[in-house]
Amino acid sequence: TDYGSSLTVSLPAALQPHQPFQIIVRYTTADGPAIWWLDPELTYGNAKPFVFTQGHSVCNRSFFPCFDTPAVKCTYSATVKAPAGIQVLMSATQSSYLEEEGVYQFYMEYPVPAYLVALVAGDLIHADVGPRSRVWAEPCLLPTAISKLSGIVERWLTAAESLYGPYIWGRYDIVFLPPSFPIVAMENPCLTFIISSILESDEFLIIDVIHEVAHSWFGNAVTNATWEEMWLSEGLATYAQRRITTETYGAAFTCLETAFRLDALHRQMKLLGEDNPVSKLQVKLEPGVNPSNLMNLFTYEKGYCFVYYLSQLCGDPRHFDSFLRAYIEKYKFTSVVAQDLLDSFLNFFPELKEQCVESKAGLEFERWLNATGPPLAEPDLSQGSSLTRPVETLFKLWTTEPLDSVAAASSVDLTKWRTFQTVLFLDRLLDGSPLPHEVIKKLSECYSSQLDSMNAEIRIRWLQIVVRNDYYPDLYKVRRFLENQMSRMYTIPLYEDLCTGTLKSFALEIFYQTQNQLHPNLRKTIQQILSQGLNPLPAIDTTAVTTDTPAMVLEDKVSEATNGAISLRDVNVSA
Numbered sequence: 001t002d003y004g005s006s007l008t009v010s011l012p013a014a015l016q017p018h019q020p021f022q023i024i025v026r027y028t029t030a031d032g033p034a035i036w037w038l039d040p041e042l043t044y045g046n047a048k049p050f051v052f053t054q055g056h057s058v059c060n061r062s063f064f065p066c067f068d069t070p071a072v073k074c075t076y077s078a079t080v081k082a083p084a085g086i087q088v089l090m091s092a093t094q095s096s097y098l099e100e101e102g103v104y105q106f107y108m109e110y111p112v113p114a115y116l117v118a119l120v121a122g123d124l125i126h127a128d129v130g131p132r133s134r135v136w137a138e139p140c141l142l143p144t145a146i147s148k149l150s151g152i153v154e155r156w157l158t159a160a161e162s163l164y165g166p167y168i169w170g171r172y173d174i175v176f177l178p179p180s181f182p183i184v185a186m187e188n189p190c191l192t193f194i195i196s197s198i199l200e201s202d203e204f205l206i207i208d209v210i211h212e213v214a215h216s217w218f219g220n221a222v223t224n225a226t227w228e229e230m231w232l233s234e235g236l237a238t239y240a241q242r243r244i245t246t247e248t249y250g251a252a253f254t255c256l257e258t259a260f261r262l263d264a265l266h267r268q269m270k271l272l273g274e275d276n277p278v279s280k281l282q283v284k285l286e287p288g289v290n291p292s293n294l295m296n297l298f299t300y301e302k303g304y305c306f307v308y309y310l311s312q313l314c315g316d317p318r319h320f321d322s323f324l325r326a327y328i329e330k331y332k333f334t335s336v337v338a339q340d341l342l343d344s345f346l347n348f349f350p351e352l353k354e355q356c357v358e359s360k361a362g363l364e365f366e367r368w369l370n371a372t373g374p375p376l377a378e379p380d381l382s383q384g385s386s387l388t389r390p391v392e393t394l395f396k397l398w399t400t401e402p403l404d405s406v407a408a409a410s411s412v413d414l415t416k417w418r419t420f421q422t423v424l425f426l427d428r429l430l431d432g433s434p435l436p437h438e439v440i441k442k443l444s445e446c447y448s449s450q451l452d453s454m455n456a457e458i459r460i461r462w463l464q465i466v467v468r469n470d471y472y473p474d475l476y477k478v479r480r481f482l483e484n485q486m487s488r489m490y491t492i493p494l495y496e497d498l499c500t501g502t503l504k505s506f507a508l509e510i511f512y513q514t515q516n517q518l519h520p521n522l523r524k525t526i527q528q529i530l531s532q533g534l535n536p537l538p539a540i541d542t543t544a545v546t547t548d549t550p551a552m553v554l555e556d557k558v559s560e561a562t563n564g565a566i567s568l569r570d571v572n573v574s575a
Contacts, residue, residue: 003290004061004068025065032062036180042486042519043122043178044196045138048085050122052177052193055115056186057227057291066114071225071335073111080104080119087124089136091116091188093170108189110168111333113223118188120175130154132167136175137196144199145176149209156213159247164217164240165325168332172216174209179487180519184208187215187237197487201455203419206249207241207257214240217328225335227291231281232338234295235303240324242304243317253418255384258304260424262378265301267431272296274373281306282338282369305375306368310345313357323348338369387418391425399432403439410446419458422451426461433468440469448474456481460490467497475506482510486517488525495529504530 009023029035038050053063061068080088081103089095092106108117126136127146133153135145153172161167169189176196185194185208192212198205218240219233246254269279277283279298285291311320327344342365346353358365363376381388390412397409414422429435429443443465451462463481466474478494485491498507508530515523 003058007065027065029063034059034063038178038180042180043138045123045140048123050178052120053118054182054186055117057115060114060117068114070113070115070223070227073113073333073335075111076108076117078106082121086121088121089175089191091118091191093190112189116188116220118191118193124175133172136173141176141196148199148205155248156210156244159244160213163243163321165328167216168221169216180522182488184489185212187212187219189220195487197456197490201419201457204457210244211237211241214244221328221332223335225337228283228285229338230295230299231303232336232341234299235307238300238304239307251383252387255381256387256418256420258379259381259384259388260420261301263424263427265297268297269374277372279372280370302375305378308379309377313352314349387421391421394425395428398439398443406442414447414450419455422458423461426465429465430461430468433465435469440471444471444474456490460493463494464497467494467501467503470502479510483514488522492525495526499529499532
């Protein structure tokens with residue numbers, strides 16, 4: 001199975017307690033969930049094949065034999081042989097290359113859990129963007145990566161160090177991966193993996209990279225010992241990320257981004273239900289369940305809200321920063337459970353322990369960890385009102401009947417807004433969809449041309465509004481967008497919306513025309529979406545497909561649209 005089976009090794013009876021020993025396992029990897037092979041056509045340069053690994057959370061057991069649990073950490077070394085012209089990188093502190101043999105040597109000198117061992121190989125070149133950072137990318141993408149990140153990565157690292165102590169991993173490099181990368185970013189130590197598609201969305205790039213920087217302390221140095229408490233990595237990393245953005249971009253920007261994420265959390269709550277056990281911070285992991293299935297916005301945002309609540313108990317976030325520095329120093333290179341964090345917190349602040357803050361009615365630590373539903377308390381975001389108030393005002397203009405404020409609404413120039421303002425506005429329109437036809441028509445007249453020139457994070461939301469409202473005049477833009485996208489984050493949400501409504505034949509038509517440019521894993525996922533309510537999709541020779549074929553396949557088979565379907569856009573998260 002994808003989860004593998006255990007390997008048991010019997011040790012010699014004569015082996016003495018604590019006596020060192022060595023086990024050698026000779027093995028060959030087959031196709032497995034950790035290893036993603038790409039033909040040249042699935043890269044940006046279309047020149048050379050590409051491979052990357054994605055170990056989180058229990059995939060690396062298909063990459064190499066390991067104790068595949070975050071409770072176990074070890075150092076590692078690796079020897080990798082590759083053809084000439086293929087650059088190999090790993091999440092390691094030391095590396096060397098013997099050109100005449102085509103052999104790379106890697107060594108990670110600090111103990112890490114198995115899921116943080118990562119490899120990438122392909123047509124990659126690099127440029128330094130700071131004294132201890134470089135970006136790696138395909139040649140056609142490198143200039144963009146340099147322009148986006150030159151000088152500022154060091155600024156983020158310095159801000160993080162001022163809050164949480166020295167950066168212990170040596171280098172902080174970033175490699176931009178082809179659009180087949182199945183998540184947004186991954187915090188592999190020394191070498192953050194991030195999807196290249198995010199390069200066009202400046203604010204999302206900032207947040208995603210800073211989040212991975214924060215993982216250098218929370219997640220990589222100190223790790224959750226069990227997958228049932230992933231919030232210990234993600235909630236703390238999200239809190240640290242927002243402390244870093246507050247230091248570097250101000251409180252208003254941080255509050256705006258937080259409002260956007262908390263909106264998404266409440267959207268997910270409505271979809272899943274307040275009694276859903278996955279909304280607990282200490283979620284129960286049943287046998288046979290992939291821990292990655294438990295990753296959701298509660299892991300991040302409810303975890304963040306609990307950490308923020310702890311920081312507020314201190315009265316000053318700088319006092320909480322001091323505690324987190326001591327927490328990192330005490331537990332670095334080890335794995336912890338929630339009780340370790342909470343005991344350390346109360347011991348660091350004895351006055352809070354005397355006040356029994358852990359048992360405060362309605363806000364008990366135990367309730368934070370084990371109650372389903374939304375966070376017990378949320379942060380005060382009033383410092384972001386200068387950025388969030390215009391969003392709320394514009395949303396009300398468009399959703400208050402009668403619609404007699406179009407002139408005022410149409411005067412708003414979205415090109416002057418921050419990305420997070422625009423996506424917050426569009427997300428709220430998505431929540432209210434389907435909208436009255438007159439509203440969607442006027443929205444298109446006012447904003448469609450503005451949105452066409454914006455980044456993909458904004459465009460996909462507008463196109464989801466188009467689809468959910470069956471607004472046919474803009475459907476050609478949906479087709480054009482999907483014809484030029486190869487990543488999960490910009491394809492799955494639209495296909496899910498198309499197939500939830502009345503446009504499944506349109507979705508089939510686009511898929512059959514574009515499937516050859518998609519990674520097989522993504523292709524399979526989209527086929528499953530398209531197959532819902534249909535007989536199994538036949539194997540089709542795409543060279544012979546005409547625009548009439550999808551409609552013929554669909555005839556008499558389309559099921560009624562189901563309300564309340566959970567879209568990947570509503571639940572997707574970065575690592």
